[in-house]
Amino acid sequence: MLADLISEFWTNPTYQRIAKVLVVAVTGIPGVMLISRIVGRLLRHRLGQQGGELLGKIVRYTGYVMVLVAILQEFGFNLAAVLGAAGIAGVAIGFASQTSLSNLISGLFIVGERPFERGDIIEVGTITGTVEEIGLMALTLRTFDNRSVRIPNEMLVKNTVTTVTRYPIRRVDLTIGVAYTEKIDHVMRILREVADIHPAVLDEPETIIVFNGFGESSLNFMIGAWTIKEDVLKVKNEIPLRIKEAFDREGIEIPFPHRVLATGKAMEPIPVVVRKTRPS
Structure with a gap:
């Protein structure tokens, strides 16, 4: 059987x-x-x-x-x-799927060039977030307010992409203004002291202190403090607070914009005196 x-x-x-x-x-x-x-x-x-x-x-x-x-x-x-x-239908579908094919090819270029990896923080236009997945057709970002954003790979190839966490250290820049009555060397010394005593600010590269020039209501300075990428938010938040505390302690004024308005005689036109000369 x-x-x-x-x-x-x-x-x-x-x-x-x-x-x-x-x-x-x-x-x-x-x-x-x-x-x-x-x-x-x-x-x-x-x-x-x-x-x-x-x-x-x-x-x-x-x-x-x-x-x-x-x-x-x-x-x-x-x-x-x-x-x-299915050849005729395939041609029609091919024209309709050009965007998908472009996204697929762009994804292969991204994989080959490796401009960023999973876990990196990147900026694409006005969108900033952490790379969660690089897919065949699109990239998935997780923004800082916990939203998931899907960006087609074609847009990543055509637009400027900034990889914020590409290098191990970053510079945090802050612009600040003081009153015209303050001494420039004194202000620069205080800014240097604030950066030097902060535990998250690196000694090498050295912090940059620059006098930017004369503003409408203030003397403008720029401080650029270097730190590791994990402490960027910490330095960005704490440095302004410590500068404000140091300025208050040293009596350095941070001015607010102001204008001088003149009325009455100050607004009257200045008379022009014309002198006549005799012909020679």
Whole structure:
């Protein structure tokens, strides 16, 4: 009885086709997943973690399509005829999907150039956030107010992208004005002391103190303090507070804009005296 069933199984074309499909599915899908993981790990050292994962996804999806094609062929589908019949529709879809193809190619350029990695803080136009995922079609950012922003890869290639956390240290710049009655060297010395005693400000590179010139109501200065990227927000918040405390302690005035209005005689036109000379 068992021998008859086995004989019928091996002689029946339908059973043979089902067996081949099961073999292709059982061996193909795990094989594709294994190959995609290997490719992702091998390329991770060169393209970064996000780049390796992205190319691993491309390999995985391509492998799934190949397994599906093999299964359809076992069921007798004529893929050449199907693809030929879908040629006209494919052309129309191709024109409609130009943006998607552009995003895909742009994503490959981003992976190859590696201008940023997952976890970096970047600025794209007016949007600033942390890179959460570099996808095949778009980049996902998490803003500081906890919103998720999806930016198409094509926009990243066409527009200016600033990677805020690219380098380990950054400079925090602050512009401040004091009254015209203050001494410039005294103000610069106080600004230097504030930067030197702050624990998060680096000694090297040295803090930059610059006298920017004369404003409408103030003498303007710029202080540029260097710090590690993890302490940028801390320095940006604490340096102005400590400058205000130091100025109050030293009696240095921070002026507010003011204008002098004149009325009465001050607004009257100045008389012009014309002298006549005799002809020679």
